[in-house]
Every structure is written in C-alpha cells, then in structure tokens.
Amino acid sequence: MDDYLVNINGELFLGPEAKISVFDRGFLYGDSIYEATRTFNKKAFRLNLHLDRLFFSAEKIDMPLTYTRKELIAEVEKTISASAHKDASIRIVVTRGTNSEISLNPKFAEKNNLVIFLKPIKPNPSSWLSEGVSMIFHHKSQSLSGAFAKTGNYQENMLAHKAAVEKEAYDAFMVNSDGHITEATTSNAWIIKDNILYTPPLDDGLLGGITRLALIEMSQAQLLPIPLVLKSLSTDDFIKADECFITSTMRNLVPVTKIEGRPVGDGRPGTLTLRLLSLYLDFAHKD
Amino acid sequence: MDDYLVNINGELFLGPEAKISVFDRGFLYGDSIYEATRTFNKKAFRLNLHLDRLFFSAEKIDMPLTYTRKELIAEVEKTISASAHKDASIRIVVTRGTNSEISLNPKFAEKNNLVIFLKPIKPNPSSWLSEGVSMIFHHKSQSLSGAFAKTGNYQENMLAHKAAVEKEAYDAFMVNSDGHITEATTSNAWIIKDNILYTPPLDDGLLGGITRLALIEMSQAQLLPIPLVLKSLSTDDFIKADECFITSTMRNLVPVTKIEGRPVGDGRPGTLTLRLLSLYLDFAHKD
Numbered sequence: 075m076d077d078y079l080v081n082i083n084g085e086l087f088l089g090p091e092a093k094i095s096v097f098d099r100g101f102l103y104g105d106s107i108y109e110a111t112r113t114f115n116k117k118a119f120r121l122n123l124h125l126d127r128l129f130f131s132a133e134k135i136d137m138p139l140t141y142t143r144k145e146l147i148a149e150v151e152k153t154i155s156a157s158a159h160k161d162a163s164i165r166i167v168v169t170r171g172t173n174s175e176i177s178l179n180p181k182f183a184e185k186n187n188l189v190i191f192l193k194p195i196k197p198n199p200s201s202w203l204s205e206g207v208s209m210i211f212h213h214k215s216q217s218l219s220g221a222f223a224k225t226g227n228y229q230e231n232m233l234a235h236k237a238a239v240e241k242e243a244y245d246a247f248m249v250n251s252d253g254h255i256t257e258a259t260t261s262n263a264w265i266i267k268d269n270i271l272y273t274p275p276l277d278d279g280l281l282g283g284i285t286r287l288a289l290i291e292m293s294q295a296q297l298l299p300i301p302l303v304l305k306s307l308s309t310d311d312f313i314k315a316d317e318c319f320i321t322s323t324m325r326n327l328v329p330v331t332k333i334e335g336r337p338v339g340d341g342r343p344g345t346l347t348l349r350l351l352s353l354y355l356d357f358a359h360k361d
Numbered sequence: 362m363d364d365y366l367v368n369i370n371g372e373l374f375l376g377p378e379a380k381i382s383v384f385d386r387g388f389l390y391g392d393s394i395y396e397a398t399r400t401f402n403k404k405a406f407r408l409n410l411h412l413d414r415l416f417f418s419a420e421k422i423d424m425p426l427t428y429t430r431k432e433l434i435a436e437v438e439k440t441i442s443a444s445a446h447k448d449a450s451i452r453i454v455v456t457r458g459t460n461s462e463i464s465l466n467p468k469f470a471e472k473n474n475l476v477i478f479l480k481p482i483k484p485n486p487s488s489w490l491s492e493g494v495s496m497i498f499h500h501k502s503q504s505l506s507g508a509f510a511k512t513g514n515y516q517e518n519m520l521a522h523k524a525a526v527e528k529e530a531y532d533a534f535m536v537n538s539d540g541h542i543t544e545a546t547t548s549n550a551w552i553i554k555d556n557i558l559y560t561p562p563l564d565d566g567l568l569g570g571i572t573r574l575a576l577i578e579m580s581q582a583q584l585l586p587i588p589l590v591l592k593s594l595s596t597d598d599f600i601k602a603d604e605c606f607i608t609s610t611m612r613n614l615v616p617v618t619k620i621e622g623r624p625v626g627d628g629r630p631g632t633l634t635l636r637l638l639s640l641y642l643d644f645a646h647k648d
Contacts, residue, residue, distance in 0.1 A: 075461055174362055
C-alpha cells in the first residue's frame, strides 16, 4: 500500500497511514458503494459517467449522499493534483457513515465517509495480449436484485475469484440462477461468434461497466467492424465462442483464451478482439 | 461510540479513537466474520459456543484464522478486564486482514485483523414485555448458501431493518425464496401454536443463534413446559400463530405482538412466551 495516496473526507494520507473508524458502516456491514476509474495524463477518465453510476448505486441501496457531485469532483481532482503520477487508478468509496452505536439502523450515521485511493497504474502484462487469460465459471448464490449497485459487499465475487486462482485461472465468469453469464468478478464479459459481438444485457443482473458502455457507444457510432448484440448468453455460448474477452476501465480489453481448461477458438487471443482493443484505445484517448 | 472500549489486534482504544486501515478487507469488501455475545458479571456468556461458530463461519468463507482460540479468548478477557462494566455487550470481528494492494485476491492479506467492541449493556425497554414489538416481512434477494456464516455482508439485513423502521415496526422477518421465514435481521424467529413451540430448521438458511440453541438444549433437558419442533414455517404460520417471539443473546426473548400491522393472537405478549423468558433467564444465569 506504500504507493497509494488516500483522501479521507478531504484529508490526504499516505497509504499506510490511511485509517477509518471501526464504527464506519462500510467496515461493520459492507454498507458502502464505490467506483473505479483511471487518469490519462492527470485527467480522470469519464468521471461524470462514474459519478452517475455512484448516484445510481446510492439510490439502489437507499443511501443519502451527503457529498454533492461538485464536492466529489473537487476531492478527486485534489487527490490527482497531490500525486506526481500522470496515469493512475482511482477508487472512490462512499460509506453510509460512522455509526454512533453498533446498530443496523442507518439513523446512527449522520454523514458519509468518502475515501479516494490513487496509485500509479501498471500496464497490463504483455502475456495478456500474446497468450490471453483463462477463466472458470462460478454459479452465483445471490439473486439478481442486488447486482446493479456497486456496493462494498464483494464476498461472493472474492470467493469466485479465489476459486479461479486456485484452479490457476485468471478469473471467474459469474453465472446467474437462469444459467446465464452475467459478468466476471470485476469486469464485463464478451464473446464473438460468426463475426457478431455479444455481451449480456443489464437485465441478466450485472453492473453496466463504463468500458462496456464505451463499446456500445462505438457500435452506435459505427466505429466497430462487426455488429454488437445484447443477448443473454449461456456457459455453452462462451465455451463454443470463436473469441472471448473481458473489459474493465483499468485493464481495457483482455483476451480470454481458455475457459474451464478448454481453449476458446484456436486458443490464441482473437484477431477481432485485438482489433477491438486497438479501436477502443484510440477512442478512449480521444475522449 | 463514547461508551465503547475497542481492542484492535491486542491494543485497547476508546471508541472515538479506534481506527482501522482503509485497506482492511472488511472495509473494502465486507470480507469479515463476527460474533456478538455479552458478559454477566464480567464473564463472557457461552464464549466457547460463539467461538465454535466463528471458526465455522471462517471455514464457510474459506478464511484462514491466524488467531488461535486461546488467543481470541485471551483478547476477549483482556477487554473485559480493562472495562469497569460488569454486564456488557461484546462484538468480536475478524477480517481476512489488511491488503497490501486493492485486489479481491486474498493473497494480498497476510494476517487477520481482530476487533473487539465492548460497551455496557442496556436493559431491554420495559415496553417490550408489557406491549411486545411489531414486525414486517422482508423477502430475501439472497439465496441460502451464504446465510450460515456470520459475515460482514449485512447490507440486505440493513435494508430490511430500515424498511421495518420506516413502517414503524421494530424489525423484519426474512423470507427465503421458498416462502419460508428464516430469521429476523439480527435474531431468531419463533412461534407457538396449539401449545407447541416452533422455530425454523437451519436448512431453511439461517444463522443458528446461541439463544436458539439454549432453548433447544432446554427442551432436550425437559426444562420447557411445551414441546419444541423444528419445522419450516410460512408467513401464514406466523400471522396465524397464537404467540410469537424473537431471541438474541443481547435481548433474550422479545415478544412479537404485531406482524405487518396485524395483532398476533390477542395482540398482547404471550403467556407462554413470558414463561419461556423467565425459564431462559434462570438457565442463562446458572450457565
């Protein structure tokens, strides 16, 4: 944590010094929401879209935001200015606040705690482009209703990710109770089949990623070489795909070349996947 | 939080000074487990049973415990000794630890963080015995698989409790996807019908409370005036019950006299409920 700069309610700390009350509801109950974005040359990428989603998450879990959008932007910018790093990852956490009593009742917390983490971003390992990554499936125990908000309740995703790592895979695709893939533990899921690009619709119970949205926008602007279709997808659709990849703000597009030990297509990062990555990077840098 | 004493990894703090790293996985992901017990005359009530359940929860979420049972007991006792209060509530929280990087991967946390909260216990409001409390139903979005471990993921219970308070009820009974009552947000659920005492079995997806277990033991020792049956119970069973109550270590037995606005039985705390409470208190004090 040495390379992190942390802003807690407007005060800046080095990573190891950044502490929060044990009465914080995020700590006690996972009662928090968050966003993760990055900077390009000291500018936060699509911050307004991330804040839109933060406000949406707050509404979903009925959490009053005691910070305004303007204040949140100011704190993010203050954190970026205080750091020497031009390209950094940024995590914005808002908890319901510090409780005066240990109680589920939210009335015991008066105002939010805001915690912003900044650290220099590492480039993706080059093997991700040359070899791709491998994935497993994780059948979700949670139903869909909570999936749209980006909250501090990440235990199931953590267990899915842990199971993947134990099987020497990179990450897990989450499968909902209808047998549909929703997303990976911290990224969105995509396949290409017969020159059509597919990703699951929000209704299947997933977080609408900002990179996912960018690809949808690019499709609408006719910037993609193949059509994009939002469609519920089964584990079988993924296994039989020609190409597969995941998207996240921090990692852009990552080719998936193996699922549950079986190669996707010819087992190499897909040609179309790599072309989409290159188009996306152009788009993101212009944005 | 002024009246709390907090032990963090062996160091004692007054409530307002008790802080934890924002890289703690409990704060970041709700990646923690906990127990709540109380002291009678400076002795922790059934601490070994609570620690059994803590170890069980750790196993359920695949969390290595870097504290031994002996160390946990020593820290609880140190906290009790440091406080002047004879009757206190105690909350034991164990998180997977402090991450060196923000990542779901648990390898970034080396050892657990242990946080013990102690505060003087308040007696139950006398109205709970004279009037009882009212409840609502909350239909769970989560499935059962996570319900057995006592984790820091309490957002859904918090929302259920919040909905109850907004409807001027005391708390909510959680209903699983089969339509069965599992528990209240922080206590176990019981009804009495035709002189038989019922509570749902663990298989319905609930936390086996220590007070629930005490009543089961009392039944086996023939200390209860009526038979006790573990049985799946519907919302209808609760609405049509003769008597209803909830149990928790901190609150003992609390009569429930109203559910979703309708009186339970004659709308007064049940005669058998009050008798069970008195028998339980005798049992607990002898224990």
